Amino acid sequence: MSVYLLVLFLAVLLHDGKATIELQSCSNPDAVRVAEEALEQINHDRTDGYILTLNRLYDLSRTPNQEKGGSVYNLTIDVLETQCHSFSRKPWKQCEVRELSNIPVYGECQVYVHVDAKVKLQSYFCALREVPATAVLHVCPDCPTADNLNEPVIKETAQLSLQKFNKESQLANYFTLENITKASLQWVIGPAYFVEFTILETVCSKEADVTVLTHCPPMNCQFAHRGFCKGSHVTLEETFIITNPVGKDASSFQKRESVDVKCEIYEPQASTAEEQAHAKAASGHLEHHQHNHTHLHPHEHVHSVTQATDSTIPNPKGHLGRIVFEPASPRSAPTASSCPAARRHNLGLRNPLL
Numbered sequence: 001m002s003v004y005l006l007v008l009f010l011a012v013l014l015h016d017g018k019a020t021i022e023l024q025s026c027s028n029p030d031a032v033r034v035a036e037e038a039l040e041q042i043n044h045d046r047t048d049g050y051i052l053t054l055n056r057l058y059d060l061s062r063t064p065n066q067e068k069g070g071s072v073y074n075l076t077i078d079v080l081e082t083q084c085h086s087f088s089r090k091p092w093k094q095c096e097v098r099e100l101s102n103i104p105v106y107g108e109c110q111v112y113v114h115v116d117a118k119v120k121l122q123s124y125f126c127a128l129r130e131v132p133a134t135a136v137l138h139v140c141p142d143c144p145t146a147d148n149l150n151e152p153v154i155k156e157t158a159q160l161s162l163q164k165f166n167k168e169s170q171l172a173n174y175f176t177l178e179n180i181t182k183a184s185l186q187w188v189i190g191p192a193y194f195v196e197f198t199i200l201e202t203v204c205s206k207e208a209d210v211t212v213l214t215h216c217p218p219m220n221c222q223f224a225h226r227g228f229c230k231g232s233h234v235t236l237e238e239t240f241i242i243t244n245p246v247g248k249d250a251s252s253f254q255k256r257e258s259v260d261v262k263c264e265i266y267e268p269q270a271s272t273a274e275e276q277a278h279a280k281a282a283s284g285h286l287e288h289h290q291h292n293h294t295h296l297h298p299h300e301h302v303h304s305v306t307q308a309t310d311s312t313i314p315n316p317k318g319h320l321g322r323i324v325f326e327p328a329s330p331r332s333a334p335t336a337s338s339c340p341a342a343r344r345h346n347l348g349l350r351n352p353l354l
């Protein structure tokens with residue numbers, strides 16, 4: 001019986017010489033590999049936001065490409081935001097998913113991929129959204145909840161964190177705030193604010209005078225370092241019992257504040273490409289030219305090195321697709337067999353909405 005069906009199916013395939021949609025399955029390891037590689041390329045195409053991780057393959061179809069060979073996959077994949085910013089250019093498998101305690105974001109991507117010997121992303125469209133706070137608080141009543149990125153207290157938290165980073169960093173130049181990318185609030189003994197933000201290298205030394213620093217322009221150059229920071233500002237209101245010499249106790253409130261920050265600084269992509277070009281060039285010559293990309297002063301802004309060749313310039317980003325934030329909409333049932341695949345993460349939510 002099944003052999004008969006298979007023969008019939010092959011006959012249909014052979015009969016129709018044009019593109020024929022083949023039956024696929026979400027448990028097919030090849031399809032999963034295509035989805036994983038496509039997501040790598042989507043993350044690579046992005047210029048902002050967080051790296052996305054694969055939660056599951058929701059649906060797919062495959063159409064053989066008669067002319068060019070290979071085939072085109074139409075994939076629907078469910079994704080989750082990770083804790084890595086896209087500036088890090090880390091492979092998504094190295095990035096931890098955003099858990100309930102750090103404002104989880106989920107969504108779906110419609111992805112077209114051409115596959116022959118290589119997997120080549122053609123286009124994508126992703127719709128993302130935060131997991132609703134009610135769903136988070138239902139299973140984690142103490143978890144922080146998202147705050148508006150434009151709140152003055154959030155901006156203040158980012159500035160305080162940045163100040164601490166600049167003070168403690170081993171880098172020569174002052175870094176300025178670029179964008180706040182995430183903000184949340186939690187009530188501990190007092191309010192605790194958490195921010196995530198990107199920073200950009202300026203042309204000023206961090207030892208410069210405050211008046212200089214407040215007007216210091218960012219290094220508007222493809223060789224500027226960028227960074228991604230996580231900061232927090234906690235205010236603790238503690239009650240102290242003060243015993244005075246007479247032996248009478250008096251209580252008093254005291255405000256204690258603490259600011260924490262952790263930043264990762266990334267090499268500019270242009271310098272990585274240039275280093276590769278150098279390495280290439282160096283292999284043909286004896287001369288080895290080590291270039292220093294640490295910019296200390298504005299006058300160092302002149303690069304004597306010729307532009308990297310076409311093959312080493314990274315492809316322009318953000319050209320293959322879009323990622324938008326929008327509310328969930330009803331989705332159609334998958335058409336392929338064994339779809340959707342099992343979720344890799346459910347974040348511990350009671351009703352899986354992901």
Ligand SMILES: *[C@@H]1O[C@H](CO)[C@@H](O)[C@H](O)[C@H]1NC(C)=O
Nearest residue numbers: 047048049178179180181198
């Ligand atoms: C920073 O935020 C602005 C405004 O939302 C946005 O247009 C820009 O792309 C962001 N830049 C980065 C590097 O994230």
Ligand SMILES: *[C@@H]1O[C@H](CO)[C@@H](O)[C@H](O)[C@H]1NC(C)=O
Nearest residue numbers: 059060061074075076110335
């Ligand atoms: C790709 O799949 C989606 C979801 O199943 C469907 O809406 C869309 O029409 C498909 N595109 C093509 C070209 O088949």
Ligand SMILES: *[C@@H]1O[C@H](CO)[C@@H](O)[C@H](O)[C@H]1NC(C)=O
Nearest residue numbers: 172290291292293294295296
């Ligand atoms: C690059 O510049 C830094 C900062 O001045 C300096 O410490 C380092 O030695 C330089 N490296 C090279 C290879 O010139």
